[in-house]
Amino acid sequence: MRAYWTLTRRELSAHFYSWTGYVVIAVVLFLIGCSFVNLLKALNAEATDQPVTELFYGTYYFWLILLLAAPVITMRSFALEKYSGTFETLMTAPVSDLEVVLAKFSGSLFFFMLMWLPLLGCLLIVRYYSRDAATFDASATATTFLGIFLLGAMYMALGCFASALTRSQVIAAMISFALGIPVFLLSFLSLTFAAETGWRGELFSHVGMFEHMQDFARGVVDSRPLVFYLSFTALFLFLTLKVVESRRWK
């Protein structure tokens, strides 16, 4: 367990040793800022009864950030260590494969959540300047962040898996992008089949991330998306573990 914490700390701080962490945060900050400007314009133009979090989520910036940042955050996790050879020193230390995989995953996820903090700042600004307390709903904000956390967990696990497959960070980023986009595109299918009553409508209603996120932004926590994201995360972490273990298969 100690090895896990030590490794997680190292994973998280690794983002700040080099430029990558700062660049990612700067870009995300810019995108969140853009969406915030849009949001303020919309709020000024007409009154609305939707929570601010849902308005925010309604801009496409949200998905852009998720899809772009995830591969960049996770691409280094295994690929860089394999490339530089430090994977060998890591795996010959008395640590279990599971600890390594979990530490890489949680380090990335932690950074991902850190990256979203400016959003909280934006929401607080709205609250400060609008006298109406109803504009800022604490529980809706909490569930929005829960949604971001769950989506992030899935994409981080997927990214770790991609990174474990290769020695090249570029290839790792491309694989996780290539895997992440289809998962995202499933949401469009779910929109398409939403009206259908047959098995297709049933099936795709479970994988629609738009709807899931919309629920979370409204303050609704449904168990179905919870199960969906957690099981997807577990699946990819399991696959990552198998890839890491495969080194010692006879």
Place this chain on the structure above:
Amino acid sequence: MGDGLMIEVENLTKRYAGHTAVRAVSFAVGRGEIVGLLGPNGAGKSTIMRILSCYLPATAGSVRVAGHDVFSEADEVRRRIGYMPENNPLHRDMRVREYLKFRARLKGLGRGRARERIDVVLQQCGLTEVHRRIIGHLSKGYQQRVGLADALAHEPELIILDEPTIGLDPNQNRAVRQLIKDLGQEHTVLISSHILPEVEMTCHRVLILHEGKILAADTTENLQQLMSDHGQVVAEIGAPLADLKACWEQAPEVEHFDLAPAEGDYVRCSLIARAGVDLRPQVFALACARGWPLRELTRSRHSLEDIFVRVTQPEKEEENS
């Protein structure tokens, strides 16, 4: 367990897809020994070390470190070894102390114990002055020492160093060799190298590895002894060439000789004695008796280099034919 063997390798074979890196290798290393794995590039040195350090599984055979199997008890083994892989990979973006702290904690040392040990290894490896510098900014020699410090941090019973002095300048090289020698007093050390003098200078025992097989395994002295039976004596004597020639022709112990004029009025004599005879006292006695000045008298000891060439050569010829 007790004071038994540190490393026991029996019939170790490692096959990678398409080629065999290590073929049925067996050897043992006792506690407190410094053993060198010597061989050209691609002989299987790194593969053996990776298997010993539980990084790769063996295809066949059994490998035990301090009585624990490297495959089924990998965790026990990892706790007992300090391993520095080839090319000494480090997190170059971290500071020296920070890196060592990370590694020490990873290896299960408590906070206080880690701090203590880091101070010790910093001192031991001569890193105290640079402990706040970023590793990537250090010279190669210092980086090598950081790798060594990492390998030592948790006081392992067995230290495995893969090519520890590669790419160092002669001074750094000497410092690292001295360090390894010092380590041998308390730890068991296994180092690999393709540079012969290095192994000769640091190790008690040498395993010569070629194409995945052990060709020779003995102490450095014994291997040299093996060769010095055919030892050559070189003497520079200030005497007329013809007189010397006559002398050596008469001496029954001299099997073969070679004379060449040296600078001044001296003649350089290369003498090869019959097996088991040391010619040096005789040469000295002769020079005294005749009143010839003698300005050099040496027996050329065979370096491991000669041994190595001799041991690996026939193999190659067989293959070529």
